[in-house]
Amino acid sequence: MPHSIRLALFVTATTLGLIGTGVNSASADMPERDEREHLRVCADGNNLPFTNREEQGFENRIAQLLAEDMGNPLTYVWAPQIMGFVRNTLELRVCDVIMGVAAGYEFVQGSNAYYRSVYSLIVPEGSDIEITSLNDPSLQDRRIGVIAETPPVVPLRRAGASIKGYPLQVDTRVRAPVKDAIEDIVAGITEGAVLWGPIAGYYAAQQEPALKVIPLVDDTTGAHLQYRITMGIRHGEPQWKDTLNDFIDRRQDDINAILADYNVPLLDRHGQLIDEGARDSE
Known part of the structure; x- marks a missing residue:
């Protein structure tokens, strides 16, 4: 991820910075x-x-x-x-x-x-969503933000979460979907978001009060996190x-x-x- 792993997914474009087409x-x-x-x-x-x-x-x-x-x-x-x-x-x-x-x-x-x-869940401090795997039944009907076409999307849908999606392929000079996802948590529009770990840790710490980051280290869905x-x-x-x-x-x-x-x-x-x-x- 890093800079999506959109080269492979989202750990690339807005995370890792690795967009490309072919080798010259x-x-x-x-x-x-x-x-x-x-x-x-x-x-x-x-x-x-x-x-x-x-x-x-x-x-x-x-x-x-x-x-x-x-x-x-x-x-x-x-x-x-x-x-x-x-x-x-x-x-x-x-x-x-x-x-x-x-x-x-x-x-x-x-x-x-x-x-x-690893992809991580971001929630407000005090949230009752305490998970380290995306197959947790407590995700049912919870409003969760996620970047489109990234690995967490499918398991979140299977868990019954109410997904709010943000675009993957953006020109970073004019769009900031990750910031939008974080701001929606702060505003209460969503109850949390699942983002690539480096992004999650950085932007969660920028909020006042800071948001909580839960790395999904115990995930058993088979998603590449x-x-x-x-x-x-x-x-x-x-x-x-x-x-x-x-x-x-x-x-x-x-x-x-x-x-x-x-x-x-x-x-x-x-x-x-x-x-x-x-x-x-x-």
Whole structure:
């Protein structure tokens, strides 16, 4: 998810920033660059909590950490995460890495995963909806917001929830469906929402009072709610991949600390929630 996993779903467009169409074969056949004078990052300029032009997102901060580790200046190529994002950025070779990509997305080569997270339920404090799986009978007739075409939609329908949908494919310069979903909870239009974990944790904490986030770690519906997030690069760049994997291995604790600052629900390799005081590396 990250930036939907809309490349695969919603952990992409409004979450992970990974929209694309196909791989440019001519570009893929070009030799790997030997030297990198800058860390050139492909990113959406209006996609918090991941990235924005003011560099306030957690992927901005991780990119800065990477640039400092490499000893190179950090530069961005900004593009809205709409159809063609990968093709018009990474595959044109105007930038070299997308900071948040769901593992297994075929149009990029992924680094090792640098975090795992899970779709989560957001409810007001004091809500009587206390679930960690979407097959819970207490969801019957409850007003729940969800982004269209994302993994929670089908199990929510099966559970009998009254769904309020928000669009998946949007230009982030003009639409903010995630914010709409959060504002509807605050206004009492919905009783909760099921969103990708990093988005849920970030926006829930922005409210006054803060909303409650319940990671759906015990889900038994078979829906794909957990994702491993990597850094996406072009195919055919093994040295660049090794550089990123080495950075992730050495700086995992620093990465986890940044993610904790944004209230990202983190999972260990077994899919269990990592406690705030024990954010170990993968």
